[in-house]
Amino acid sequence: VKGKKVALVGYVELGNNWGGLNNATPANIAKLSAEAKANADIVIAAFHWGVEYTRKPTQSQVDLAHIAIDNGADIVLGNHPHWIQENETYKDKFITYAQGNTVFDQDWSQETKEGVIYKFEYKNGAFAKIEEKYTIIEFNSQPRFATEEEALVIRQKITK
Secondary structure, X not given: OOOOOEXXXXXXXXXXXXXXXXXXXXXXXXXXXXXXXXXXXXXXXXXXXXXXXXXXXXXXHHHHHHHHHHOOOOEEEEEOOOOEOOEEEEOOEEEEXXXXXXXXXXXXXXXXXXXXXXXXXXXOOEEEEEEEEEEEEEOOOEEXXXXXXXXXXXXXXXXX
């Protein structure tokens, strides 16, 4: 992309014993993140992890995200909990633990109908979050952008 080689490395934490997948063990994350960084300018680490229907990432999610960044990932994108989880900046790199649902059929609670979409800019060797848009699913899997009032309510739930 624009003269930069981008590597996307995906990991699965759920059970850590899935044949044929990049299991999210500390050693595997360290090895593959370092290999990706040696072969690409930009490394995006994507994780399928965490406990469903929870706001806070587990200590394992935090530890694994930090290992990815410590070994070359430039950004960490996680998902699975079906609720938006908090995010953090670690060593000046963005980690999103879960973005909730944007298009999905889990309409039994308000939290499972909420999601967030981030827009990043890659400039001068780093990602910067330049926008976040909250979404709400209505009418059987149809997303729409949240109003400012709805976005404020969602943000307050995340930062409790």
